[in-house]
Amino acid sequence: MAAINQDNRGLRLIVRYAVLTLIAIIFIFPVLFMVMSSFKPNLQLLRDTSSLRAFLPVGDISLDNYYDAFRRAPIGLFVFNSVLVTGVTVLLSLFFCSLAAFSFVYLNWKGRDLALTIIIATLIIPFETIAIPLLLFVSKLPWIGLEGIEIGWLDSYHVQIIPWIADGLTVFLFVQYFKDLPGELIEACRVEGASWWQIYVKVVMPLSGPVIATAAILKFLVMYNQYLWPLIVVQQETYRPVLVGLQYFFQLNITWGEIMAYLTIVTIPVLAIYLVLQRAFIASIASTGVKG
Amino acid sequence: MASKLTTSNRAGWAFALPGFGLILLFIVIPFFFAFYLSLTNQRLVSPNPTEYVGFSNYEKLLSISVLTIEPEVDTAGVVLRDDAGEAQYPRVRSFTRNNPDFPQYDGMREWFRWHWGGTAKVVVATDVVFWKSLRNTLMFVLVVAPVQAALALGLALLVNQKLRGINIYRAIYFMPVVVSIVVVSLLFRFIYDGNDGLLNNILSFLTFGLFEGRDWLGSPDTALGAIKAMSIWQAVGFHMVIWLSGLQTISPTLYEASSIEGASKWQTFRYVTWPGLRNTAVLVIIVITMQAFALFAQIDVMTNGGPLDSTTTLVFQAVERGYGKQDIxxxxxxxxxxxxxxxxxxxxxxxITRAR
Amino acid sequence: MKLGTTLGAALVASVSWASMAAAQTELSLWYHGAGNEAESTALQLIIDDFNASQSDYTVVVESFPQESYNDSVVAAALAGNLPDILDVDGPVMPNWAWAGYLQPLDINEGVIENFLDGPKGYWGGELYSIGFWDAAIAMMSRQSTLDALGLRTPTIDSPWTGDEFMAALDAAKASGDYDFALDLGMPWTGEWYPYAFSPFLQSFGGDIVDRSSYATAEGALNGDAAMAFGNWWQSLFADGYAPGTSQDPADRDTGFIDGKYAFSWNGNWAALGALEAHDDVLFLPAPDFGNGSYIGAASWQFGVAATSENAEGASAFIEFALQDNYLANFSNVTGLIPATSTAAAMTDNYAEGGALEVFFGLSEAQALVRPVTPGYVVFAKVFEKALADIANGADVADTLDAAADEINADIEANSGYGH
Structure with a gap:
């Protein structure tokens, strides 16, 4: 009997992995295509697209595309700019948005429901539709720079960061998550005389690993893939991010292999961040078992 | 929950203000400015002064009407029919262009028509492209939102198993999200190619050559469907992650309890997992709906709204008009x-959710 | 005390340094060539020479990717952040001049006397921009193809008529040797449509807008000539002569070289690649559908921003850059057509017997600028959509009517665009 059970379990395990792997094949091919194409000369790459060869490292394989891509554009600079802007924005966003969400869920104050309704309504507004008004607005805002007060935020890092710190989605993510946290715990802390700030820092945030990871990766993706906004507020190459840099490769005679090499390079930071944050999903509230 | 607690205006405002203030400043105010612009004749590039025009932009957008046309008849009053026996109707343009008898239809175009009692009822609109983009957007949302949410939940449950190496699968399912949508759209242009695209080649191989190639993006019948399929596939990992973080909030003790009581897998899902995901479900549905309504990049890269407006969407039209045609x-x-x-x-x- | 004097000295030093620097006025120049090493180097050579040739100005270049250059400039103009010297796409120039982004160009007209018409940007009777080069389109084919199909080789003086052209397509189609007879480049959305295809409409006798007044498209875009063009255009796709809007972009790039198409309607930038692959490639003139043979004209040009406080220096730089040796150098590195015949003689490809010499002739004989009006940027979009719709089977009359209506509504909304 025991042996049969063992076999059953083994078989089930195999089936599970088979299902997981089958699905994985469906999801991995854009990355395979991107990476494999980055090693191929242009004509071969284009011919391969009609068959499964597109996903295999076959034919004339070389690093030429990488070499050419680095000659065509200051890739290091673009990646640096994007990582800097994205990193700072994500950190500030996590702080401000979780703080606001904390207030919406745990605190009772005048105007709270209206403010939350407004924030959720902003989820509906596609950025494309407010880009021009926002451009006109930030071009009139003052900034204290090295040479005193300047008017206009154009051509800088802060113009790419500050307008993006707070957004409805991140606040909403935290709000929905906080609602699931045990209220009794917070009330107990209040009774023991903890300040709201202490509860936020020492109780709520340590329990929020999964949502912090989720919010961080989602915000990271949005920020790292910025295109329209930096395009209209940044004129100097010094501040350009990766997707604006992608345009360097769309010349009259497009070398698709170089584009794929460029995209492979710029995708690495996103993948790295995801893999790092993935750990946070495991270090979750579930394992602490506080939820009643 | 908060209602049980005492009012704390000062702390409440202090905590919410930085985030709320930034949102007001950089999203809400520009949106109100956009609303103001919609009441003017503002152009993107122009030396002409901006004028207040009331709701005329909305009027142009939303004017829609039904035109009834009688079939053409010969001198004896018999309905003219074409070779297939279908009644012949006069062209819509004879009513909508420079026809002083029908000033109410001036400049309108046909959206669609149906036949009723020997006449043709033609829905005409001033801005047919807008109506088509509205219809496409709604169709996209109606399909993508539920399918994507359900698939994402399935994937989340799948990768929430305690298996060795499960992290690798989580990462792989997330990969299409990591790759920029621009790349994914370019790739699918190659895959959907009508001549020797990968999809056609695979389908033909699987059916032993029975399947005849289709021009997926080139035909109005399949273009939007092809984009729906790609969009679902591309972003499903994104929502899997949100479901996954929701799954983590469900206490393992509940699962232990249900396993002790001998609950089936379905029962466990129905009575433990699903109730615990309520807030996450609201979140996922809202986020997917918002994202689906904002459909733009795929259209821009893959079809430019064509063929014959079958894939044009509201945001695509807003961008096309505002930036391309300078009509802010x-x-x-x-x-x-x-x-x-x-x-x-x-x-x-x-x-609806409240009524329950 | 000591600190004070040191500081004072430093201050004096920095002030004098600053005033010295001020004597050399900085001229900012925006260019669309980011990512194009050859063009950037050719431009930098001119800038270095100019900076060394005089002591009043220093030109500093900021490069933008071509795809998004116009958006960048419009955004910068809205925010009041334009440079001194701008480069501008020829057909877009009237829009920017009308909107007050550009000021008339103050250069010696004698310098541009022998320029091709395409690179000269006039609006409202004044010169606003000037280009180093032009681009041209030809019907690419191969001698072996013409021989196999038994076709005569058309020349600039005697191009194919519309019927001859259709007979050529029929022959190619009937041969069964090709996926399609003709490759038009349908996946190249955007400016390609009006640039490459509106000359066909003009050859039929129509136009995007009535050029005598620029006040209406009625009659030009939906009259009898335009209807004939529209029906012909639709037949190219309906009858299977050419792949439609969903053509694989890869096929556009490699299909002609791979022998999938007998004819390819493509620009001179693709010519060298085709010649590398096959040595019998021909660059044939546009067919004449009854009203002459035309190809599009005008490419990127330079102008001076209206907000520039150093218009004199900016103009001086542009005039300096128009020397034949620079035009020739630009052509050598980019493959584009130099703006003067004297420069052409100095180039590798456009000199007598050069591989691309034929394009200079095409440009000289057939080039017609796109409608010179600020509204062109909008009309181009309307035209593009109309052509895509017709290619996809939309009713020709309805589509052209709708396009004419949209253009007329746009002209009205812009109070006639200042014509």
């Missing part, structure tokens, strides 16, 4: 209409 006020009007539509849908959603 017309684009702003589309954004406001989109905003009002989504707002009413989400209020309806809220009303």
């Amino acid at each position: 006020s017309g684009a702003a009007a589309i954004s406001v209409v989109l905003f009002l539509i989504v707002l009413s849908i989400s209020m309806l959603q809220r009303y």
Whole structure:
């Protein structure tokens, strides 16, 4: 009997992995295509697209595309700019948005429901539709720079960061998550005389690993893939991010292999961040078992 | 929960203000400015002064009407029929272009028609492309939102198993999200190619050559469907992650309890997992709906709204008009209409979930 | 005390340094060539020479990717952040001049006397921009193809008529040797449509807008000539002569070289690649559908921003850059057509017997600028959509009517665009 059970379990395990792997094949091919194409000369790459060869490292394989891509554009600079802007924005966003969400869920104050309704309504507004008004607005805002007060935020890092710190989605993510946290715990802390700030820092945030990871990766993706906004507020190459840099490769005679090499390079930071944050999903509230 | 607690205006405002203030400043105020623009004749590039024009941008966008046309008859009063026996109708343009008898239809174009009692009822609109983009957007949302949410939940449950190496699968399912949508769209142009695209080649191989190639993006019948399929596939990992973080909030003790009581897998899902995901479900549905309404990049890269407007969407039209055709006020009007539509849908959603 | 004097000295030093620097006025120049090493190097050579040739100005270049250059400039103009010297795409120039982004160009007219018409940007009777080069389109084919199909080789003086052209397509189609007879480049959305295809409409006798007044498209875009063009255009796709809007972009790039198409309607930038692959490639003139043979004209040009406080220096730089040796150098590195015949003689490809010499002739004989009006940027979009719709089977009359209506509504909304 025991042996049969063992076999059953083994078989089930195999089936599970088979299902997981089958699905994985469906999801991995854009990355395979991107990476494999980055090693191929242009004509071969284009011919391969009609068959499964597109996903295999076959034919004339070389690093030429990488070499050419680095000659065509200051890739290091673009990646640096994007990582800097994205990193700072994500950190500030996590702080401000979780703080606001904390207030919406745990605190009772005048105007709270209206403010939350407004924030959720902003989820509906596609950025494309407010880009021009926002451009006109930030071009009139003052900034204290090295040479005193300047008017206009154009051509800088802060113009790419500050307008993006707070957004409805991140606040909403935290709000929905906080609602699931045990209220009794917070009330107990209040009774023991903890300040709201202490509860936020020492109780709520340590329990929020999964949502912090989720919010961080989602915000990271949005920020790292910025295109329209930096395009209209940044004129100097010094501040350009990766997707604006992608345009360097769309010349009259497009070398698709170089584009794929460029995209492979710029995708690495996103993948790295995801893999790092993935750990946070495991270090979750579930394992602490506080939820009643 | 908060209602049980005492009012704390000072702390409440202090905590919410930085985030709320930034949102007001950089999203809400520009949106109100966009609304103001929709009431003017503002152009993107122009030396002419901006003028207040009231609701005329909305009027142009929303004017729609039904035109009834009688079939053509010969001198004896017999309905003219073509070779297939179908009744012949006069062209719509004979009513809508420079026809002083029908000033109410001037400049309108046919959207679609149906036949009724020997006449043709033609729906004509001033801005047919807008109506088509509205229809496409709604069709996209109606399919993508539920399918993507369900698939994402399935994937989340799948990768929430305690298996060795499960992290690798989680990472792989997330990969299409990591790759920029621009790349994914380019790739699918190759895959969907009508001549020797990968999809056609695979389908032909699987059916032993029975399947005849289709021009997926080149035909109005399949283009939007092809984009729906790609969009679902591309972003499903994104929502899997949100479901996954929701799954983590469910205490393992509940699962232990249900396993002790001998609950089946379905029962466990129905009575433990699903109730624990309520807030996450609201979140996922709202996020997917918002994202689906904002459909733009795929269209821009893959079809430019074609063929024959079968894939054009509201946001694509807003961008095309505002930036391409320099009609900022017309684009702003589309954004406001989109905003009002989504707002009413989400209020309806809220009303329904409350009623339960 | 000591600190004070040191500081004072430093201050004096920095002030004098600053005033010295001020004597050399900085001229900012925006260019669309980011990512194009050859063009950037050719431009930098001119800038270095100019900076060394005089002591009043220093030109500093900021490069933008071509795809998004116009958006960048419009955004910068809205925010009041334009440079001194701008480069501008020829057909877009009237829009920017009308909107007050550009000021008339103050250069010696004698310098541009022998320029091709395409690179000269006039609006409202004044010169606003000037280009180093032009681009041209030809019907690419191969001698072996013409021989196999038994076709005569058309020349600039005696191009194919519309019927001859259709007979050529029929022959190619009937041969069964090709996926399609003709490759038009349908996946190249955007400016390609009006640039490459509106000359066909003009050859039929129509136009995007009535050029005598620029007040209406009625009659030009939906009259009898335009209807004939529209029906012909639709037949190219309906009858299977050419792949439609969903053509694989890869096929556009490699299909002609791979022998999938007998004819390819493509620009001179693709010519060298084709010649590398096959040595019998021909660059044939546009067919004449009854009203002459035309190809599009005008490419990127330079102008001076209206907000520039150093218009004199900016103009001086542009005039300096128009020397034949620079035009020739630009052509050598980019493959584009130099703006003067004297420069052409100095180039590798456009000199007598050069591989691309034929394009200079095409440009000289057939080039017609796109409608010179601020509204062109909008009309181009309307035209593009109309052509895509017709290619996809939309009713020709309805589509052209709708396009004419949209253009007329746009002209009205812009109070006639200042014509």
